[in-house]
Amino acid sequence: MTEPLRVALAGLGTVGGGVIRLLDANRDLIKRRAGRAIEVVAVSARDRAKDRGVDLTRFDWIDDTTALAEYESADVVVELIGGSDGPALTLARKTLAAGKAFVTANKAMLAHHGLELAEAAEAQGTALKFEAAVAGGIPVIKGLREGAAANAIERVTGILNGTCNFILSKMEAEGRDFAEVLNEAQALGYAEADPSFDIDGVDAAHKLSLLAALAFGTQPAFGDVAVTGIRHVLAADIAEAAALGYRVRLVGVAEADAHGLFQRVHPHLVPVDHPLAHTTGSLNAVVADGNFVGRLFFQGRGAGDGPTASAVVADLIDIARGEFGSAFAMPASALAKPAPADTGERRGRAYLRFAVVDKVGVLAEIAAAMRDAGVSIESLIQRGANSDGHVLVAIVTHEGPERCVAQALEKLRGSQSLAGDPMWMHILG
Incomplete structure (x- = not known):
């Protein structure tokens, strides 16, 4: 026996x-x-x-x-x-x-x-x-390590933190702002008393670095993950995203190519026809694209005792x-020692939100900064003043190099027309 x-x-x-x-x-x-x-x-x-x-x-x-x-x-x-x-x-x-x-x-x-x-x-x-x-x-480790072992994985994308997904889903469904929903999440036990580890994206970044190592045969490189959390996402951002045909999710993305290993955890605008757009509440989900198996989609509960x-x-x-x-x-x-990819030449579309002073010339100042940095604007939306007396301006860019968007925002840094830092969310391609 x-x-x-x-x-x-x-x-x-x-x-x-x-x-x-x-x-x-x-x-x-x-x-x-x-x-x-x-x-x-x-x-x-x-x-x-x-x-x-x-x-x-x-x-x-x-x-x-x-x-x-x-x-x-x-x-x-x-x-x-x-x-x-x-x-x-x-x-x-x-x-x-x-x-x-x-x-x-x-x-x-x-x-x-x-x-x-x-x-x-x-x-x-x-x-x-x-x-x-x-x-x-969710058996994603086993799925990548064993089930997809014969494949070259081209990209891994995932919603890796249930706390953030619960908060964003609640904001989306009920039109409430971040701080209010965070308090509810803490009361329900979905968020810790100190939620920084979750809402600032660190927990998701830890997980993404492990998925990237498995997917691409590289040493774990947590220090190279670019991380932005969700604490500055507004209900207005989520409403604008919905009007444009997107949902806001905290998404981890990892890709490896000749230019190095790209790893990012940021709030993204996710197209409504993408499987991650339908991952709601405290669920987690991972999408892996293999060169022979095609797209694999894993979804389920990402935490809890069971x-x-x-x-x-x-x-x-x-x-x-x-x-x-x-x-x-x-x-x-x-396992290869990965070189971090330079994101400057990475191409994509972006959502940019500004809280601005309600005065003449502000839109022209923002548009000029975009023009001078080589950013092509697909759409620009201006809403009325909020409770702070500031006007919200939302821009969606055409596809272009990320360095151009970064340069435009740098040109606007310190502008007296802006109230606080802009919000930059990538649009998931």
Whole structure:
């Protein structure tokens, strides 16, 4: 009889509790699919006395989380404590050095240290698995690493943060402004008390850097992701987008070509006929374009105890079967060190929004800056004064180099006609 796969679990928050409940609820099914039982044998968390709604008395409690790496009765360690460094990274390093398999949902740690950890896993002939680190329960890591392994991936595009998508969808459906909807998202538990990590795009950028590494065979390059969040998106922007046939989404885009690796997380205007335009609420979605398979579309819940626990246990089933493979779809030594692409010559259309002083000559000043920078204007819309007494001006450009738009905005920097910084959103092509 095959021995069970023995699991040491670090972190007993929402996802950690979900892993235990899932293993309990689907125990027989998991055993049949894995070829052997999967059993938690030890756990560790900050508060031993906290009621987590699951029976923990059957497991060994380890006070020092990093000591799980040396726990002799465990074959694999699952890390669900988070953080790019600190105890999570120490646990990862010690676990892999000990030759044990390691499963994590920690996208920040992998974005910063993924190459090092992949090399350590390969040196020990063990597994580094992270399906739960990107898009929750959506099997996008497995889809790119295994299902699309024969393809050259040309582009990866995704909605990678449920908090931002919930906020933008609410603003779209109800015509409300960002701050009001953010407060509601916090009250409902969709946003943290300090939501900066989500709304400023950092969480999505971590995930995009991992998808790019898998898709293009490059080392994770989080530091090269251009990031802009959603905190400055107005209800008026969303209304203008709708009138033009678009929806506003925080989108991550990654492409690799001879000019380097392009990675961006920005608010985009997404055409209503694009699949990402129909990803609403807290859902996540990823679109990958392969040269033979064509377009692949993954959509589902990107967070929460059930979806994320599902991804963690899927990794455990792979390990129980002896299916390890390279963490980033090829040996770490084969991952290219990417040069960041220069976005200046990248061509596209843009949405630009200005809050301006209501006076004669303002439109002429904006139009002159566009003309002098070589930006061709497709449409210009001026709305009446808002509650601050400022007039909103929205411009959609024709396709052209991004450097021209950047130069036009630089020409307008410091203008007495502008109230605050302009909003630049790319139009998804």
